[in-house]
Amino acid sequence: MNAYIIKPDTIFNLSDDKDIINIEVLNGLITKHKSLITDRYKKLYDAYIGDYPILHQADKETYKPDNRVVVNFAKYIVDTFNGFFIGVPIKVSSKKKEIDDYINLLDKYNDQDDNNAELSKICSVFGKGYELYFNDDYGNLGITYLDPREGFMVYDESTVQKPRYFVTYQIVDEVMRGYIYDKTYKYEFNDKGGLHVFNGVEHGFNDIPATEFIENEERMSIFESTYSLINAYNKAMSEKANDVDYFADAYLKILGPKVEDSDLVHIRDNRTINFESMDGSGDGIVVDFMSKPNADATQENLINRLERLIFQNSMVANINDENFGTSSGIALRYKLLSMSNLAKAKERKFTSGMNRRYRVLFSNAITHRSENDWLEVEYKFTQNYPANLLEEAQTAAQLSGIVSHETQLSFISAVEDTNAEMERIKKEDENDMVETENRIFQNNEDSQNDEQ
Structure with missing residues (x-):
């Protein structure tokens, strides 16, 4: 597969006639998930941390400049957008005091403002992320976030795609260990001596204790549409750096007098080329540097165009633009309109995930809440405008x-x-x-x- 192409996301489905995940089905799902990690999630994460294909290209000849310049637009886009979307923490409340008090306690106990910010970032990087709910060792409800490399949700094949299972696993010392969650039980499994699934224990919730949060309906990373542009930008910048080295290493050209071969043993090290005059007269001696054709203007145009397209296609504002800081009021909001529209769309998806979060959490007996109390929960998102x-x-x-x-x-x-x-x-x-x-x-x- 071309290094500039990222495989589309995959939704895991099981037909309704299969009530449980048996060994064969589980093994097939995990194999499919591992393939998705390699073809999709690894490339997205590598882009976020600045590990781009240009760093892994074959080396050029030793005498040629071989700069590998990386400009990490993916991280800039993700962090800038999430600072705008969730830089101001989501305010979760209820008009019913007892529900509001419990939400405040639950969110504070789990550092939920930080959890929400990390989960939002995961969604922006991978296109989706997960929350897992559990009873901790202190008899309280715990909430943690997972990225899609750590597990996957399995849906039914109906139109609404209801969750049927959540699978999470990790590989330690070449042994895979994990858990399967259905609406009642938590099953442990490992592949030590072959894949084995052990008897389940009740997890205490009335539904699968996990929620999938998505960036958008297509489950696309926020920078995914610009991935090839970012790679092209890195290539252009690297070649520009190479050209600077080329000019710094210009060859000395001597036309006319013959220079002894012993003086030119290491022509590449000396960067000197010598041509003898045809008649040997020594007339018309020329000594100067050979110049390579200058493509600086073309390179600059390409780099500037790529940068504009990256921000245009990602719909995230370039707040480091020198003209950005001079805007205020309505002009500033126009500059941020595309990013605001993107944030509004994500807000609706995030709200849907949070609705499920509190519906599942309130179904646990230790909360002493009604499962329908989630209907009384309200969310306030505040876009982080200057x-x-x-x-x-x-x-x-x-x-x-x-x-x-x-x-x-x-x-x-x-x-x-x-x-x-x-x-x-x-x-x-x-x-x-x-x-x-x-x-x-x-x-x-x-x-x-x-x-x-």
């Missing part, structure tokens, strides 16, 4: 008398919780009123004392 507090304050002030105070406050990014801020304002107003009344009362008393 803040201009002066402009926001002016906009909020101009809305006075037109919209509610809560809506006014929502235009100020420094206000994270409008309800809490309104409560603080109300309390300050009450305190001010008490102080005013006390001051009036004291002034009246002082006036009466003066009259007496």
Whole structure:
């Protein structure tokens, strides 16, 4: 397969007439998953960490410059987009106090803000990621994230594709060990002396204790559409670096006088070429450097075009662009519109995954919650726009008398919780009123004392 091509993602399905995963089926699914790791997930992860095909090309001849320049656009695109999408943590809440209190406890116990950020990054790199739920050693619910190299979800073949199993495994000392989860049980398996599946134990949830989060419906990495462009950019930059070395290593050309062969034993080291004049007269002696045709303008045009196409196709803004920082207000939002649309699309997919998260978690008996309590959970995503507090304050002030105070406050990014801020304002107003009344009362008393 061409190094610039990444194999499309695969959804694992089992027909409804197969109630359990037997040894043969499990072995086939794992073999298919390992192939997907090699053909897809490894290339995506390598791109994110800066390990591109150009680093693995055959070496050129030793006398030729052989620079391998990598500009890691994949990491820039992933980190920039996720800083915009989830740089401000998702606010999860409920209007029912007992549900809200439990969510806050659960999320704090599991460092869920960090989990959400890492899971979002995994989705951007691979096109999808997983969450796994479990009862920990302290009798609490645990939440952890997995990337698609560590496991896979198996769906049925219906139109809605309902999850049937979740499989996770790892290979340690050439022995594969893992677990299969269905809606009731957790089964352990290993391939020591052949593949074996052991008796299951109840996991305590009313559904498969795992959720697949996806970047988009196609399960594509955020930089996948630009992968070939990034490789072309790296190649162009490497060749440009090679050309710089070529010019630095220019050959000295001597036309006319004959230079002794003993002086030119190592022509490549000396970078000198000597031609004797045809008549041997020595007339018309020329000594200068041989120059290679200059393609600098063509290279620069290609590099600039590739860079524009990379950001255009990924729909992620190049915030390091020298003209980017001079924009503000509506102009800045126009520059970020494509990335905002991308974030909105991901927000809907993430919301779907979080709905399943709390539905499955609340089904566990130790939560003392109703399984349908997840319907009372609300999510607030805040896109991480650069803040201009002066402009926001002016906009909020101009809305006075037109919209509610809560809506006014929502235009100020420094206000994270409008309800809490309104409560603080109300309390300050009450305190001010008490102080005013006390001051009036004291002034009246002082006036009466003066009259007496």
